[in-house]
Amino acid sequence: MEQQNLRLTSVEIGTLWLDYMSDSMAVCTLKYFLEKVKDQDVRPLVQFALGLSEQHVQAIAEIFKQEGMAVPTGYSDEDVDVQAPPLFTDIFYLRYLRHLSAAGMAAYALGLNLAVRSDVRQYFGHCIDSTKELSDKVTQTLLSKGVYIRAPYIPVPKQVQFVESPGFMGSILGENRPLNALELSHLFANISTNAMGRVILIGFAQVAQSQDVREFFLRGQDISQKHIEVFSSLLQQDDLSAPAIWDSEVTDSTIAPFSDKLMMQQVTLLIAMSMANYGAALGASTRVDVAGEYGRLMAEIAQFGEDGAQIMIKYGWLEQPPQAADRKELALSR
Template sequence: MTKNHIQLTSAEIAIIWTAYMNDSMSKCVLNYFQHIVGDKDIRRIVELAYNTSSAHIEKLTELYQVEKLPLPTGFTEEDVNVNAPRLYTDPFLLQYITHMARVGMLAYSGFITMSARVDIKRYFIKGLSEAADLFAKCTDVLLEKGLYVRAPKIPYPTESSFVDSKEYLSGFSFFNKQRPINAIEISHLYMNGLSNDIGSKLSLSFAQTCQNEEVEKWMLRGRDIAQKHVKLFSDILIKDDVQSPVSSDISVTDSTTAPFSDKLMMFHMGLLSAAGTGNYATSAAASQRTDLVIAYERLSLEIALYAKDGANIMIRNGWMEQPPTTVDKDELIKNKDNK
């Protein structure tokens, strides 16, 4: 290490570790997708996503070597069976990659704000650009194939106006009718509905193919939670005569052969649970009707408890890789005294 070398901060160590874990998982999933995809347009998307994750792993591995940090175990060829029968339809593959590109954009934007060193900042800025490009290409193909699920439409406003009563913020009243949901609230209900629809189908596919009975029960619980949340969001929209988005033809086959290890599937659902909690927090902050804010907070707690139970399953099975941590000074002193 040269005299002028700037060491990574704790935040930078954390985000490159997280990025490595996520990309190593994505590389396994996308490698399997490459072996089952049939549609040539969707194949191009799958290959682009796979090549991007592979390039990220190479760059991060190089960074770990330069910094003389222990490389995370992450996920390897042992965690994927590319010869497993088709578990997903081609439209599902496209919708899945679209969703994960969206998750990636949110993650990279956060990573950029935690980066101080120039090379780390540039890496994640490039990653954000790649995720945005992948998302754009995905939506282009979705539109071309008639698979894009558009947000609900509302009449164009005829004039601007201001809120004239504090009742605008209230979501509960025994005496007055709730105000209609606004466009901002609709957009969040729409996006959360789509995310849970993907999560529901993914958790079902994992329950269908996992080997561990405890994992199977946890995955089915995740499917039920996601379906319940989809129904709640749809009911809120329908109550205000707003058309609930209809999912396109994305589905899971009847294969019971696992393309992924139980360890990978558990990590994946934990990642989506964390993303969902973040989405709900953003939605609660953007919503101005108190019943919606309370609903998002309640649903966030449900996801948090679900994710905690999942983490316990991973720990019991030795699947949870520990993030980099600081030294326990009390333990250090104790060990010194015992020498």
């Protein structure tokens, strides 16, 4: 059987559906950024990223139409006001593109790994290649402008060592060994992700139209700050510097460039990214105190995410993903 004639599997439908939702949101966000960006080094990167997201939305819609599947509503020009004043600085746009490309490559790698049909695999392969190109360009621009935030340095090991003591795992209350490179990597990445989330939440809280949405964003700011402090303290215990926080990259505008619906979806994706990152960090952290912090903070994020979903349901903003047939309901409906 020709691979193009194979039905889409549930995981292919799921990953493509989520990518469509994410990229349709990115199109709106990047259109606004492109209208506001002044830095001539940053503008081409925003334009390039926008072009990629537009291509992705078009490609997925075509696959769905060929399958006779409903194309998601997603997000449109109704969810963005490109004439609104700047809410963020040009350097924020650059940092946002770096996080956007990192999240994209993770999602596309998962999609490629799970896909069977050749056209879907080709789609995800192209996404990985083009998103890597974006990531390379953004990283070089951050470096050239001197605003790339580097991870802490540690001594280069001169010989191979093996763990000889159960004390390597550490304890909740007792003295612990220094953090290893894997633990450092995840702590640094999670501080950076929370810093990005905090800046977004500060801006969104300034412009949100609904009171409960605004309060949700303000609560998210507090959670992000708390998590940054927890992770930073673990670095500082080993006399390692934590990444800088850049709240100053939000302007004083109170005019909304995005609908509350789009902003809630953006924050929902940040929550999902944090859950995935914390889960990976929990698995990679062999010091029990570090793993314990991730477990505790994941529970807090999960509750925050559930409360956000309730707000989106309340206003009719939560688009339902494709789901399996309810066989019991089908049987009883006869």
